[in-house]
Amino acid sequence: MNHTHLTVVRAHQVRTGDIVTAFFPAPADEKADCVIVFCNTPVAIVPADTAARFPALVSTPPLPDLFTLDNGEHGPYEALPVPRVRGPYGAISVTRTTAEQIASDLPQPHAGRHLTCHWLNDTPLIASDPRLRTESGRPGWIIRPDADGWYRIGGLWPWQHWSPGEDDPTH
Incomplete structure (x- = not known):
């Protein structure tokens, strides 16, 4: 996946179907068990319409x-x-x-x-x-x-x- 598939948005802008790939907390942000507490925390997402063009995660090869x-x-x-x-x-x-x-x-x-x-x-x-x-x-x-x-x-x-x-x- 290249960088053009990622978008950085504020946490409150994440929509259903978006895939959160990373978040970038500021030193003052609170987080517990990787849950973003502040709605302005920047997160990297793959937007739902872009994610839909890739194979579903269930298509990964099975373990041996x-x-x-x-x-x-x-x-x-x-x-x-x-x-x-x-x-x-x-x-x-x-x-x-x-x-x-x-x-x-x-x-x-x-x-x-x-x-x-x-x-x-x-x-x-x-x-x-x-x-x-x-x-x-x-x-x-x-x-x-x-x-x-x-x-x-x-x-x-x-x-x-x-x-x-x-x-x-x-x-």
């Missing part, structure tokens, strides 16, 4: 879903949001960075036991121990990125949705 392996022992891994009716073995779409993290964690978890991952340029090959294969001749799964660069990984182990808990120190 978070998944783990082995009941939270590995991960969480960020993925594109998935439908809540999806089964635990359904594919999730991840970035290359996340796919690389999954590949490095893969030999460690119970879910990935007997699996290895090797990268061939931008394509991971997830392979199982040949002595444990149930399908003869199938050396592994090749996961190619889609047109947008997302890797769809699924059908190999169950994913668990993860939400930050109260005991999680990072959230």
